[in-house]
Amino acid sequence: QVQLVESGGGLVQAGGSLRLSCAASELTFSRYATGWFRQAPGKEREFVAAISRSALSTYYADSVKGRFTISRDNAKNTVHLQMNSLKPEDTAVYYCAAAEESWAGSDYRVYDYWGQGTQVTVSS
Numbered sequence: 616q617v618q619l620v621e622s623g624g625g626l627v628q629a630g631g632s633l634r635l636s637c638a639a640s641e642l643t644f645s646r647y648a649t650g651w652f653r654q655a656p657g658k659e660r661e662f663v664a665a666i667s668r669s670a671l672s673t674y675y676a677d678s679v680k681g682r683f684t685i686s687r688d689n690a691k692n693t694v695h696l697q698m699n700s701l702k703p704e705d706t707a708v709y710y711c712a713a714a715e716e717s718w719a720g721s722d723y724r725v726y727d728y729w730g731q732g733t734q735v736t737v738s739s
Contacts (some may be wrong), residue, residue, distance in 0.1 A: 617641040617728040619711045624733030627701055631737070637711030637730060645669075645689040648719035650726060651696045652710045653707035653735075655702040660719040662702040663709070664696060672718060679705075 618640040627633055641647065650665035664685040665674045673685050684697040694711060712719075712726035719725045 617647060617713050619713060619728055619730035621711050621728045623728045624709060624712050624735045626677050626736045628670065629703055629737055629739050630695040632697070632699045633701065633735060634670075635698065635709055635711075635733060635735070637694040639692040639694075639697075639713065641692065641713075644713075646691040647713040647728075648716045649685075649694045649711065649717055650721070651694075651709060652707045652723055653686060654732075655707040658662060658707075660710075661707075661722055662723065665718075665720055666694065667718045669717070674720060676694060676721070678710070698735070701714055701735075703737045703739045706730065706735060706737050710724060 620638045623635040648668045651663040654660045666685045670687050682700045687694045710732045711730040713728045714726045
């Protein structure tokens with residue numbers, strides 16, 4: 616069973632940047648497609664970005680396209696989310712997720728494993 620641990624969240628001013636990381640316990644992490652989701656208070660969980668297990672394919676929510684970049688390093692069992700030009704509406708708890716598939720996409724129901732989340736707060 617894969618265990619995922621997110622890090623890198625924090626408080627940042629609007630226009631700033633943060634880099635989230637997700638460390639996986641599974642030594643064969645390259646078998647898993649991964650994604651980032653977020654949930655703001657009082658709102659439903661929202662897809663942010665996804666990356667295939669080969670890292671050849673990525674997909675972003677329209678709200679973050681051009682500002683966020685998802686990447687992975689299978690040798691280090693990590694996935695990253697580089698977030699630039701942050702806006703107050705990006706404030707949320709960010710979750711890393713994994714599915715033992717080549718591609719998982721934007722549907723949270725496809726993902727089998729979830730981290731505990733890391734808080735991102737963007738002040739105006």
